[in-house]
Amino acid sequence: MTDLESALTIPDLLAAAATRYGDATAIEDGDTRLAYRQLDQLRRQAGRALLALDLRVGERVAIWAPNIHEWIVAAIALQSVGAVLVPLNTRMKGAEAAYILRQSGASLLFVVGEFLGTRYPALLDGEDLPALRTRICLRGEAPGCLGWTEFMALAAEVSPAALEVRQRQVGPDHLSDLLFTSGTTGKPKGVMSAHGQNLRIVRDWSTMVGLRPGDRYLIVNPFFHSFGYKAGWLAALMSGCCILPQQVFDVPVMLERVAREKVSVLPGPPTLYQSILSHPKRRDYDLSSLRVAVTGAASVPVEMVRRMASELGFETIVTAYGLTEACGFVTICRPGDSAERVATTSGRAFPNVEVRCVDGAGNPVPAGEPGELLVRGYNLMKGYFNDPEATAEAIDADGWLHTGDIGVLDEAGYLRITDRIKDMFITGGFNVYPAEIEQVLLGYPGVAQAAVIGIADERLGEVAMAFLLPAAGCSLDGDAFLAWCREQMANYKVPRRVRVLQAMPLNAAGKVTKDALRRLAEDDAG
Incomplete structure (x- = not known):
């Protein structure tokens, strides 16, 4: 049986987590409470249902839904049978989602019937989606979609042994996800990442931010983004945390949840913490459970970092920098770094990841001088899906990813992003x-x-x-x-x-x- 620390694929990781954490709570989503063992059972059931739908290794499966527990079940189930996860942004219009469905060649789509007044399946009416053969509603219902209960019942047609056989065919170098990012050409490109590299970098991230078994992790970052997926629910399951999905960024609701549900881990963009600090009724809520904050590479006021520690009680506050082409992770501050360092830098490179800043001729610039940020390491994408030209343009012959970001590295290797070549x-x-x-x-x-x-x-x-x-x-x-x-x-x-x-x-x-x-x-x- 695979141990949690040595799991090389995402389904193996969940199986090992179920063995280790058993009846500990994995997800609390409204009235739904799922222990680690139950989550693994649901993942296996959904995996067998996907086999009943004749899903093959390497096929792409899209998920278009907000942060709900069924999203996680569907994602790990499709990865269990060797399929590739294609998350869709819930803010997309029909034409934008259809473009990604066509580019990825997705054959299945998990979707919600409705979210915030938008009926997602209907947005695809009239779109040409030749590869898409099955649509499944995670919640709600819609014409032409299998309901979640109906879908899960298909598992009865496939034996647990058949799932085990398929799962053993999935290795660390198999693709686990295809996250689409837009480049300077204006057309979204699919970034290919594999099971093994994702697990390796997420393990390091989880260790550095100090996730612990029993931590209560409020995931506000969307599951369709690497921050909510990889640094979100994947890191939480790896570490024995309890996942608390949050569908909408709503400050009063978040304050109420932190107080009521004793949230200890709360990553998010700087605007999340600014909104909490400036909320007029903040002091009405008991926020003493908060321990870990992780924020992105956007500029962070030093005073905000100080106030997060003194007024919100965070023990660990780190900033990080990443991009989809590097599994979402490149640099990160270390616990104990000063407020100035956390606010003014994005940390230093993860172990076994290299960063350098170069001039227009590709030569490294001295510490303190700005240059284009290059990244090299095991965390780099396998390439852009069906786009070898764009891949060759992004990753040079020496294996360096050209990020298009302008950065400055100090003597200690801490990175400050100063500009964006790509105008993003x-x-x-x-x-x-x-x-x-x-x-x-x-x-x-x-x-x-x-x-x-x-x-x-x-x-x-x-x-x-x-x-x-x-x-x-x-x-x-x-x-x-x-x-x-x-x-x-x-x-x-x-x-x-x-x-x-x-x-x-x-x-x-x-x-x-x-x-x-x-x-x-x-x-x-x-």
Whole structure:
């Protein structure tokens, strides 16, 4: 039997966790309480149901749902039979989700009937999805979807022995997930990661942040993101924690849950902690159970880190940096690092992961000097799915991943991210890629050219602003344009401001100079 520390695949890990933690609670989700042993039984049942649907090794299976316990059951079940998890962002519109379903060739889709007023299955009506043969509702119901109870009943058609045979065919180098990220081309690319590398890096992350058996982990970060999936429920199950899924970022609800459910682990973007600290009724809640905070690479005020320790009682506060192409993990602060170091850096490289900053010619720059951040190690992706050209562009012949981020390394190897070559910006914790939005904007009638930049926003950090060049003889109405945008894309991508130009500022190569657009935006704001 596989031991917890030596498990090389995600299903083996859960089987070992069930043996070690048994009747300890793995998930509390509303009225549902699942012990580790029960979670493993459900995972096996769902795995047999997938075999009944003739799911093959290597097939892709998508999940489009908020943070609920069925998400975890479905994910580990599909990984148990050698399929590849494709998470879909719950904020996506139908066309955005359909693009990823087509690109991944997903043959199955787990979905919820409805969430926050959106009927997800209906969003795919009229979309061409030739590979998708089965849809299963994790909760609720929808036309053309198998219900969860109906799906789980299919397990009766397959023996437990058949599942064991299939599970033994899954090894550490088999793909476990395909997370889609947008690049500068504006088209989302599927990042291939394998079981073994995910488990190895998550073990190190869990050790460094100090997860313990019995920790109560409130997972606010979405399961569709590596922060909510790998540093979320996967790390929790590896460490014997109790998972408390949170579907919506709602500060009063979170405060109430921390107090009532004695939450000890609460990672999230800086906005999460800022929102808690500034909440007028914070002192009405007993937050003394909080112990571990982990936040992202966005700029973090030193004073906020100090207040998290003194006012919220966190013992461990670390910042980290990662990207999907590196299993989500590259650098992390260590417990005991000063508030200044936690706030002003993203930590140093994980064990057996290398980072360096290089100049335009690819030569390493001295400590304290900015350069493009390169990463090398076992945690790098297996490549972009069905895109060898993009893979070769991202990872050079010496095995270094070119992140496109500008960083500074200090003498001790601590990283500070200072800029983004790729113009990406972060809206409320979500990565936003201007090129992807620009492609959508060109579909608006009368737009000849479109450019998008990130502008400062007090609540969300940065938001999109669009600059439009009308086609000859056309006029553009800003309000109508923004209303159209809200129908076309996830709300975090939607431009909050728009400006129509008579000419785009171009450089000598004919490319839009985004610095000039930023100056225009500042003039507008001023």
